[in-house]
Amino acid sequence: MKDFYPLKVSQIEKVTQDCSVITFDVPVQLHKKFEFKQGQYLTLKTTIDEDEIRRSYSLCSSPLDKQWKVGIKKIEGGKFSSFANEVLEVGDTLDVMPPDGKFYVEVDPNQKRNYAAFAAGSGITPIYSIIKTHLQAEPNSTFKLFFVNQTTASIILKEELEALKNMYMGRFEIFYFLTKERRSVGLFNGRIDEEKLDIIFKTICITNLIDHYFICGPEAMIHLIDENLKDRDVSKEQIHFELFGISTDASSEQKMVLKNRFGDKQCDVTIIEGGIGVDFSMQQGSNNILDEALVNAADLPFACKGGVCATCKAKVLEGEVKMLLNYGLEDDEVEQGYILTCQSIPVSEKLVVDFDV
Numbered sequence: 001m002k003d004f005y006p007l008k009v010s011q012i013e014k015v016t017q018d019c020s021v022i023t024f025d026v027p028v029q030l031h032k033k034f035e036f037k038q039g040q041y042l043t044l045k046t047t048i049d050e051d052e053i054r055r056s057y058s059l060c061s062s063p064l065d066k067q068w069k070v071g072i073k074k075i076e077g078g079k080f081s082s083f084a085n086e087v088l089e090v091g092d093t094l095d096v097m098p099p100d101g102k103f104y105v106e107v108d109p110n111q112k113r114n115y116a117a118f119a120a121g122s123g124i125t126p127i128y129s130i131i132k133t134h135l136q137a138e139p140n141s142t143f144k145l146f147f148v149n150q151t152t153a154s155i156i157l158k159e160e161l162e163a164l165k166n167m168y169m170g171r172f173e174i175f176y177f178l179t180k181e182r183r184s185v186g187l188f189n190g191r192i193d194e195e196k197l198d199i200i201f202k203t204i205c206i207t208n209l210i211d212h213y214f215i216c217g218p219e220a221m222i223h224l225i226d227e228n229l230k231d232r233d234v235s236k237e238q239i240h241f242e243l244f245g246i247s248t249d250a251s252s253e254q255k256m257v258l259k260n261r262f263g264d265k266q267c268d269v270t271i272i273e274g275g276i277g278v279d280f281s282m283q284q285g286s287n288n289i290l291d292e293a294l295v296n297a298a299d300l301p302f303a304c305k306g307g308v309c310a311t312c313k314a315k316v317l318e319g320e321v322k323m324l325l326n327y328g329l330e331d332d333e334v335e336q337g338y339i340l341t342c343q344s345i346p347v348s349e350k351l352v353v354d355f356d357v
């Protein structure tokens with residue numbers, strides 16, 4: 001299981017009015033553990049008002065720079081993001097889990113690839129890491145970035161992106177879309193929609209010339225672009241996206257259905273972690289296994305609790321669950337019996353779940 005390590009904050013840069021880039025000082029003896037791929041994220045943990053809060057933030061630095069930086073945008077009512085932007089200071093220590101995530105393709109200096117990326121707001125953080133790394137490590141590859149923001153002043157990492165554009169002229173193009181400022185070319189006003197995608201994929205970014213697509217932003221934008229690309233015969237393997245802060249509306253509805261169907265029955269659960277078994281009983285069709293196990297004193301790994309990061313992955317050895325959301329497991333993993341415990345609700349009388357396999 002991945003542990004947390006206390007890391008000192010060595011720098012805090014305010015990159016826009018409501019976004020800070022935090023740099024961590026990773027001691028040399030932890031460099032191996034904290035090695036990362038472009039596009040991966042760190043999970044941070046701290047205690048705020050006596051509540052333990054964990055949040056995952058994408059690394060916005062390149063692994064080639066051997067720097068660990070995350071961009072944290074303040075969200076209205078967001079406990080951790082407000083703390084990071086208003087309270088956290090250089091010299092403070094946060095608990096940090098080593099990098100994780102699948103939002104990347106391997107760098108290959110011998111390949112000549114064309115990449116395209118779509119980002120909105122703070123969704124630029126992993127995308128910036130990906131762009132910088134591929135441009136630097138693959139001398140023949142190109143990148144096109146389609147980046148949506150409200151105003152010019154709210155563009156996160158703008159200076160860094162412009163510097164990359166100057167450094168890799170001819171290999172890196174940026175197309176900014178603004179939703180609250182008017183620009184002379186109509187295409188670049190407002191959010192990305194079907195009509196704009198049609199123009200983009202027919203003129204600026206011809207789909208059969210692009211090898212990989214990276215998308216990071218609101219869930220609706222990701223689904224729109226993902227579906228649009230699939231309709232243009234772009235394969236699943238070429239489309240990569242990162243989802244954080246996903247909506248839970250669909251899962252709330254599913255929860256209600258499960259509760260009505262199974263809620264009057266009990267399930268005897270055994271959790272195996274670190275070779276030790278923890279037994280408890282819970283209502284079928286009610287809570288997820290992870291939350292219930294944490295209440296019953298099992299010490300289990302988790303980060304996003306949103307079905308994205310797969311930190312809470314485990315294998316069902318006996319019994320049955322219904323998984324509400326799954327953005328973290330591949331189809332073959334699900335077929336082999338792996339589940340995201342933060343999203344899995346028991347629907348059988350007995351359930352054995354193993355975190356060690």
Ligand code: FES
Binds near residue numbers: 301305307308342
């Ligand atoms: S904790 Fe992230 S998927 Fe369960």
